[in-house]
Amino acid sequence: MPTEGDVLVAEELSASAPGGGSRRGGVRRASLRVGRAEVVAILGRSGSGKSALLGLCGGFQKPQAGRVLVAGLDLGELDAAGRESLLRRTVGWVFQSPRLVPVLTAKENVALAMRLAGGHEAEARTLSEAALAAVGLAHRAGQKAANLSRGERQRVALARALVKAPALIIADEPTAQLDSATADEILSLLGEAARSDVAVLFSTHDENEAARADRFLVMDEGVLQEARRARGRRPSMPPRNTRVPPALLERSS
Template structure:
C-alpha cells in the first residue's frame, strides 16, 4: 500500500475512550463515559440520542471547543491534546466548519458577505474570495440570493447559507449540531439531503447531531448515545 492510499484510508476522526465530567465528587455530572468511534472521509455520521445523551458535548470536544476529562481525539492524525490554544484555534479556523441550529448568521451582512467572513479572517485575496463565494452559493442552490440579508431569507435558506459558510475555507470536517432543529420536517429533510450531497461532492467528513429518526436514513453511519455511553448498533 502506498503512502497516498494509507492517508486516504485513515479515518478523519478517531475518538478513543472519551470522557467528560463537569464538577467533582458526588456532585459530578458525567456527560461522556468512555465513548469510542471512527468517522471516515466522504461520510456523514449521525449522532443519535435524546437531549442530555451527550451529543453536543461530544461535538464540542471533537471541534476543539472544549477539552476532555480523559481519552483522546485524533483529527486527520493530529492529537488535539497536543495542541495549545493557538493550535486549536488554527484547527477550528482552517480544518473545521461549524453549522448551528440557530444558523448563526450576521443579520447586517448579505448571504454572500456572511459566507465570505471566514475567508476574510484568513486574508484570502478579494478575487479568490468572491469566486469561492459564488461557487458556494451555487452549490447550495442560492446563486440568486447573494445580496439578501438573513431576515429576507426563509429558515431553510438561512441554513443553506450557514452550510456554505462552513465550507468557505475548504474544511476537512463539518460539525453540525441539530441543524434542522428550527425547520419543519420537509425543509429539514432537504437540508440533510444537501449536507449529504456536500459530503459527497466536497469529500469532507460530517458529524451531525440529530434526534430526528426520519433523518437517519440519510446518514452513512449512526453513532447512538445514551446517558453518555455508546449504544451498540445492530
C-alpha cells in the same frame, strides 16, 4: 489507532456536563471515527450528551480524559494557536441556529468565514458565490441575513461551512428548527458534501434522519452505543439541481 482515511478519531472521551453532572449532558468514555466521504449520525434525546460530544470532537471543549485527532493531528498536543488554526482550516460547523451576522448579506457572511480561515478577499468573494450556488442560494447572495427565511439562513450557514473546503463538517442538530421539506434539503446537501470526500458528523433526535447516514450511533446518558448500519436512504441523494460547483470540488480534492 487511527487508520488511513480517518478524518476524525475520538478515543475514550469523557467530560462533565456544564453544571458539573456526569450523566445528563455529559460524555462518558465515548469513541468514534469518521472517514473521508462518510456520513455518521449521533442519535439521542435532549440532554443525552450528543452536543457535548460534538463540541469535544470540534475542539470547543477539552476532554477530561481521552483524545481527539482531526486530520491526523492530536488536538491535545497542539498549543492554543495551533489548535485554532487547524480547526479553522479543516472543520466547518453548522448549528441549530444559523448564527449569521444579520446586517451582512448572505455572501458577506460566507466570505467572512473564508477570510477568518486565512483566505484572500478576492478568493473569498469568488468561493462564497460558489458555496451559495451549491446550496441553491445564488439568487439570494445580496440579501441581508435578517431578510432571509429560516431555511435560507440555515443554507447560508451550510455554505459558510463549505466555503473553506473543510476535511470535516460537524452539524449539531442542523434540522431541529426546520420544517420537514427544508430539513430534507439540508440532509441532502450534507450528503452531497460527503460525495466530494468531506467527512460529515451530525447529531439528531430523529431516528429517520439518523437512518439516512452511512451509519449511526446512539447516545444515552453520556454513553455512546455501538454503531448501527443505516437502514434508509443515504443523505447523499441530493435534491434536484443541487450540485457542489467545480470551484469547491477542486479545493477539497
